[in-house]
Amino acid sequence: MLTLPHRPLRIAAAIALAAGIAILIVLVLWAILAAATGSEGSASRIDIPHLLRMTSIQAGLTTVLSIAVGMALAWALNRLRFPGRDLVVGLFASAIVTPGMVVAFGLLSIWGRNGWINQASEALFGFSIGNPAFGLSGILFAHVVLDGAFAARIMLARLDAIPTPRLKTGQSLGLTPWQRFAIIDWPSLRGTVPGLAAIIFLLAFTSFPIVLMLGGGPANQTLEVAIYAAVRQDFDLAGAVRLAATQIAVCSLVILAASALAPIPTSFGASTAPRWRDRGLARLLQMLVLMLCTIGFVLPLLSVLIDGLGAGIGRVVAQPAFWWATTSSLVIGTASALLTLLLALALALGRGATGNGLLRTLLGMPAFAYLAVPAVVLSLGFFLLVRQLGFAPATAAPFVVILANSLLALPFAMATLGPPLEAIARSRGKLIRSLGLSGWRQFTLVEYPLLGRDIGVMLALAFCFSLGDLGVIALFGTQDFQTLPLMMFRALGSYRGNDAAAIAAILLVGTIVAFVGLPRLFERIADAAR
Amino acid sequence: MLRVENLTFAHPGQATPYAFSLVAHEGEVTAVSGASGSGKSTLLDLLAGFLTPSAGSIELDHSDLLPLPPEARPVSLLLQSESLFEHLSAAKNVALGLPAGTPRAEAQRQIGEALAEVGLEGIGNQLASTLSGGQKQRVALARTLLRARPVLLLDEPFSALDDETRVAVRELVRVLTIRHGWHTILVSHHADDVEALAARKYLLVEGRLESLRDTPS
Ligand SMILES: Nc1ncnc2c1ncn2[C@@H]1O[C@H](COP(=O)(O)OP(=O)(O)O)[C@@H](O)[C@H]1O
Ligand SMILES: [Mg+2]
Numbered sequence: 001m002l003t004l005p006h007r008p009l010r011i012a013a014a015i016a017l018a019a020g021i022a023i024l025i026v027l028v029l030w031a032i033l034a035a036a037t038g039s040e041g042s043a044s045r046i047d048i049p050h051l052l053r054m055t056s057i058q059a060g061l062t063t064v065l066s067i068a069v070g071m072a073l074a075w076a077l078n079r080l081r082f083p084g085r086d087l088v089v090g091l092f093a094s095a096i097v098t099p100g101m102v103v104a105f106g107l108l109s110i111w112g113r114n115g116w117i118n119q120a121s122e123a124l125f126g127f128s129i130g131n132p133a134f135g136l137s138g139i140l141f142a143h144v145v146l147d148g149a150f151a152a153r154i155m156l157a158r159l160d161a162i163p164t165p166r167l168k169t170g171q172s173l174g175l176t177p178w179q180r181f182a183i184i185d186w187p188s189l190r191g192t193v194p195g196l197a198a199i200i201f202l203l204a205f206t207s208f209p210i211v212l213m214l215g216g217g218p219a220n221q222t223l224e225v226a227i228y229a230a231v232r233q234d235f236d237l238a239g240a241v242r243l244a245a246t247q248i249a250v251c252s253l254v255i256l257a258a259s260a261l262a263p264i265p266t267s268f269g270a271s272t273a274p275r276w277r278d279r280g281l282a283r284l285l286q287m288l289v290l291m292l293c294t295i296g297f298v299l300p301l302l303s304v305l306i307d308g309l310g311a312g313i314g315r316v317v318a319q320p321a322f323w324w325a326t327t328s329s330l331v332i333g334t335a336s337a338l339l340t341l342l343l344a345l346a347l348a349l350g351r352g353a354t355g356n357g358l359l360r361t362l363l364g365m366p367a368f369a370y371l372a373v374p375a376v377v378l379s380l381g382f383f384l385l386v387r388q389l390g391f392a393p394a395t396a397a398p399f400v401v402i403l404a405n406s407l408l409a410l411p412f413a414m415a416t417l418g419p420p421l422e423a424i425a426r427s428r429g430k431l432i433r434s435l436g437l438s439g440w441r442q443f444t445l446v447e448y449p450l451l452g453r454d455i456g457v458m459l460a461l462a463f464c465f466s467l468g469d470l471g472v473i474a475l476f477g478t479q480d481f482q483t484l485p486l487m488m489f490r491a492l493g494s495y496r497g498n499d500a501a502a503i504a505a506i507l508l509v510g511t512i513v514a515f516v517g518l519p520r521l522f523e524r525i526a527d528a529a530r
Numbered sequence: 531m532l533r534v535e536n537l538t539f540a541h542p543g544q545a546t547p548y549a550f551s552l553v554a555h556e557g558e559v560t561a562v563s564g565a566s567g568s569g570k571s572t573l574l575d576l577l578a579g580f581l582t583p584s585a586g587s588i589e590l591d592h593s594d595l596l597p598l599p600p601e602a603r604p605v606s607l608l609l610q611s612e613s614l615f616e617h618l619s620a621a622k623n624v625a626l627g628l629p630a631g632t633p634r635a636e637a638q639r640q641i642g643e644a645l646a647e648v649g650l651e652g653i654g655n656q657l658a659s660t661l662s663g664g665q666k667q668r669v670a671l672a673r674t675l676l677r678a679r680p681v682l683l684l685d686e687p688f689s690a691l692d693d694e695t696r697v698a699v700r701e702l703v704r705v706l707t708i709r710h711g712w713h714t715i716l717v718s719h720h721a722d723d724v725e726a727l728a729a730r731k732y733l734l735v736e737g738r739l740e741s742l743r744d745t746p747s
Pocket of ligand 2: 570
């Protein structure tokens with residue numbers, strides 16, 4: 001029999017927050033739908049069926065390729081041991097927070113018309129290989145770099161969690177590398193594929209900065225990019241609104257499908273299994289896979305650092321606009337990360353305090369619903385809402401950008417904090433009850449010390465998401481209010497490639513520092529509380 | 531005869547290393563008992579080749595086993611859990627004991643015979659996940675029959691079974707050991723199992739194996 005501490009206050013707070021978040025999403029949807037129905041009949045040249053078809057093809061290809069690459073990489077990483085392996089695994093794990101703009105920029109500087117490869121090829125052979133980083137191939141490449149690494153991290157966790165006795169049985173039976181994959185690995189991996197595929201499809205379907213930078217015009221777009229183009233370039237608000245409604249409908253369908261599929265584990269444990277290395281061809285293949293994936297992932301990021309931290313950076317940091325953008329980015333990132341923490345913690349504590357399945361679902365749903373509202377759509381919704389309420393978008397912009405980024409990070413934050421908090425409530429509920437701990441002491445003595453690292457991970461996720469955000473700021477930014485990604489995008493638009501390179505490098509460094517540093521920092525702080 | 535001499539090993543951070551010495555004879559069950567955490571599974575991991583000792587020897591009929599990797603050792607393994615791959619049928623699990631490239635008809639015949647010998651005729655097509663705990667261990671024993679390795683290592687194989695089943699599976703282990711001339715090493719902390727099966731008994735204390743003589747009761 002499950003014993004949970006009585007925490008009516010936690011449940012009440014969570015209900016109030018969940019209701020607030022739900023009301024907000026209803027208002028956003030209402031603002032979009034009201035504008036959509038109000039604009040019927042107005043002439044708009046946007047071909048939605050064509051866009052849907054193209055985006056689906058792109059997202060489908062991204063999904064298949066990313067799962068295949070991710071599985072091969074996880075397989076290789078699970079088998080190979082080498083110095084620096086933890087670093088490599090950590091690097092691939094950081095794909096989830098690496099800003100799409102930075103990866104796209106890195107791919108351009110390697111594969112682009114004036115990239116490393118072309119320069120080398122012209123110098124050596126006197127011809128150019130064209131620009132494979134542009135168009136559909138470039139989009140797929142950038143997506144697979146990010147999503148393949150993400151898939152690999154999830155799948156590696158599954159492989160590392162295979163019970164040791166199962167490995168011993170297999171090893172002592174002398175399974176061949178192929179039998180080992182089919183009999184031991186695949187049954188563990190199979191469960192992750194539907195959920196991962198749904199997430200990757202959603203990410204690719206709603207991709208914004210990568211498609212904006214590499215798509216090269218209407219031939220390769222997503223609905224997100226089309227919405228942005230409709231609002232900022234064609235001033236076709238009616239068209240944008242119809243696109244947004246379509247986007248929400250498709251995303252909801254994908255999420256409904258995804259939620260019916262197996263969930264994905266979020267905790268990564270170290271394996272204590274005996275060493276069992278594959279031999280022969282399989283081992284060569286594993287080394288090849290690891291090498292290609294590392295080059296494919298690291299080279300673009302490395303080129304960003306090399307190009308950006310070179311000569312051009314002095315010119316960028318001399319601009320007052322750069323310091324304004326940096327300040328805005330840091331303030332927005334910090335504020336939205338803290339807001340996300342507050343929301344996620346309150347919701348997860350409330351969910352952990354109740355054993356009622358329906359209530360738990362109701363508390364979780366509003367937060368997870370924001371998966372169906374990607375950045376540009378949410379931004380458009382807030383834009384319309386702010387106008388309806390009679391504010392000037394420019395005045396509301398900073399607050400809206402912070403709020404929107406928090407809401408976009410909330411599903412990921414809930415997925416990070418929820419499972420450990422609920423496990424604590426379930427496993428220590430009896431003890432907490434019998435000791436008669438107050439809610440506050442339960443938090444400070446039990447939950448917070450056990451949660452330190454997870455809180456750091458969550459803050460890092462939320463901070464990095466909003467640091468790299470282009471989708472929200474793209475609609476709300478002005479000449480006076482811009483963040484680093486927006487400044488970088490504008491620099492690209494006006495052919496100031498050196499400025500863009502410098503900002504890309506700074507964004508990448510900031511992301512890495514936050515992603516590596518915040519979890520450690522909070523683990524330390526929480527350890528001090530033990 | 532399986533002879534283990536002064537097999538030395540320490541886990542990371544372990545102050546005094548284990549030093550195992552034991553003898554196991556053909557057609558006999560040799561039992562090793564000891565408190566939880568005393569190192570019984572470590573001993574079997576060393577014998578099966580999952581761990582590499584820092585010193586000592588393992589010899590089977592005077593041939594040195596230490597250089598062999600786990601899959602090449604003349605050893606079959608039966609663990610408390612995970613002895614079968616749950617998503618495969620019983621027959622497919624048993625088939626993993628056959629050498630690669632065994633002709634289909636021949637394989638089917640041998641699998642059928644092995645299943646019959648452990649008392650499980652006709653369950654070949656059932657998924658392993660649908661079998662009871664006792665049936666699973668029997669299927670694993672059928673696989674051991676086809677692998678035909680002279681040493682059988684059992685790590686608490688009856689722990690997850692109810693009393694009635696454990697007596698039956700235990701009896702099967704005893705009969706198969708005699709019939710096939712296995713050197714069976716049973717790790718267990720259940721006195722009953724040891725009493726019922728063992729011709730030779732060891733107690734693991736403080737990293738050493740002490741030979742126990744039967745005191746007539
Ligand atoms: N991989 C390992 N690393 C460090 N210590 C280990 C490892 N495996 C087992 N141990 C330790 O070695 C001791 C013996 O473990 P084990 O052989 O599993 O004992 P038993 O099977 O008798 O219960 C235990 O104290 C255990 O904690
Ligand atoms: Mg043990």
